[in-house]
Amino acid sequence: MTLVWLFLLTLLPMGTGAEAKTRSILEERVVVDSRAEEVWRQVGMLMGQVVKQHLVGCHLVLAINTNTQHSPVFYHVLRRLAAEVETGLVVEIGSLLSQDAPSHDHLLQGLWGDGSSTCHALILDYTDGDAHSTVRFLEKFGLWLRPETQVVVVGRRPHVSHVLLHPVFRNTLHALYLVLHHTDTLRQLTRTGSSTKGNICPLYVARRHRCYPENFAGHEFEIVDKNYFPYFSFERSSDVPGARVYPTDSLITRMLNTIVPKLNFTHFIREPLDGQWGVPGDGGNWTGIVGELQHHQGDLALDLTVTSQRATVVDFTRIYIDEPVAILSSKPRPLPEYLSLIRPFEGKLWVILLVSIVVWGMTLWLLQKAWSWASGGRGLNLSSALFYSWGAMLQDPPNKPPRNVTAQVLVGWWLVFCLVVTTAYRSSLISHLVVQGKSPVINSAEDLVSREGWSWGTPRMTGALLSYLRSSPNPAILKMYHGMQADSIDEGMNLVLQGGYSFIYNKYYARTLIATRFTDDIGYTPIHISATEYPLFAGDAWACRRGAPFRRRLDLTIQRLLEAGLIAFWMDDVIATHVRNNRKKTQESLGSGANIIYQRDDGQVVLGLHHLQVTFYLLLLSYSLSFVVFLTEKFFHSYHSPQTLSSCQGDFP
Missing domain, CATH: 1.10.287 (Helix Hairpins)
Structure with missing residues (x-):
């Protein structure tokens, strides 16, 4: 084994022909009695067995404090590792933390090698109990961002809970603690768990190629989300901010009903405390759902639009559906009949x-x-x-x-x-x-902003919609953003029906809203959905706190749902079921045929005064002009003597 002493810049060759030299260097610093020597030898042997059985091929990092350089435990561990591993890194924590910022960052970047290793392991000598420097190192080391890193700690009994349940290990899937008991015996404890709440349990060391458990062992996840049908809908238990909510039929609910028994976990769902999706605030802090995940106040969000800014503070799973925005306008209306002669x-x-x-x-x-x-x-x-x-x-x-x-x-x-x-x-x-002319339809942002006297709006702009509108390179989108009104859904749809106004909202919700409230029994609706859709960034995904160890397992499960075509099917079925149930309630309350917006005719058109009104306007105009000409002639004849006009004037020769 070649152990590189990173920060003391001392190369200790270990292996065939070099083991005796290393032993002589270390034995000069270690004086132990026979009883303690046996315990330390057991530590070294057990460490060698762990590495040989579970960490072969892993990139190993052995972290020690300055005081443990002279520890007999460190000597025996180092000796056993030299016989089992080809290469590794020895990190002296004190030297690392004493480096200046540029050198410090450079050394941390090279700590995990060139990225070719798919397995990483950290061996921590904690026999001296220096918690302050060890925790600082692990935080700088970014252990919480590497949940797949397998950790082995050698320490004393009083430090077990302090180490294994420390927040720095909140995302670590597998941590093994080798206890040096006060009776000079060796005990083995491990930490398992996949959230901020860990458990100390009997010895369990995962197989090397099985970094993620098959299920989450009944763990309860705290989910933070908002009501956004048809993606996710729920019923509130109370109006208190952050109170628990209970899911109703929606796309996310059906996904949960499938994934929960598959991965064996439970969940607690609540709304964000400030009721927002999440936008950047001061000092790098975010509001809403994103902010609560950023500060580890929740484990999961089930419906969050993926943006590059959000991806810096939370982790996203596989995108499972897009979130296009559409423009809702009234359908083309008949043009005025008084223009029928010139049309x-x-x-x-x-x-x-x-x-x-x-x-x-x-x-x-x-x-x-x-x-x-x-x-x-x-x-x-x-x-x-x-x-x-x-x-x-x-x-x-x-x-x-x-x-x-x-x-x-x-x-x-x-x-x-x-x-x-x-x-x-x-x-x-x-x-x-016969076929009455219609006004042009609005199918794009360019059509919208070019329409004279037209206005548009959307509900209060927050989250991804706000970021998309104000960062779009499309001039029409920017003009639409600067002229946007803040209207509720009910107000906006009423303005759409009156004409001269467009409402901008999510396409899937708009489909549900129009089919439920603005479509009659024969399928007619006066609302037009634009042909051009504007996707909000990449789409929607589940989000979790940074470094969450369960993300990859969720990612694979969502990918299977996508490949099976279930998500697209569920979305269409959720909308259809919602519309069907609401129409049934409407018919029961109002009676059959009460929801008729437009009645088709028999196809025959009989021209009436409405069609030919412009001809009568022209007749009235001719009377008015003739009267004006008459008055003009009368005025001129009163001041000039009449002249006899030739009866043949104007005839062709």
């Missing part, structure tokens, strides 16, 4: 048609004026030319066609143009009158 054509096409009518009338007037100048015939005034252009477009041209060939060619092609335009207009108008 068949786009605005740009209407502008081009009006310009074409004016340009064609002016062209006809100029051609007729040029022809009159050249031939000496009678010309055409501008108003008559414009009326001719307008009348042809309305398929009512003047009775007298032009007499010259130039005007006839121009009029002929204009009539063809008017025929095509009016035919297209008629067919489009009929379809718009």
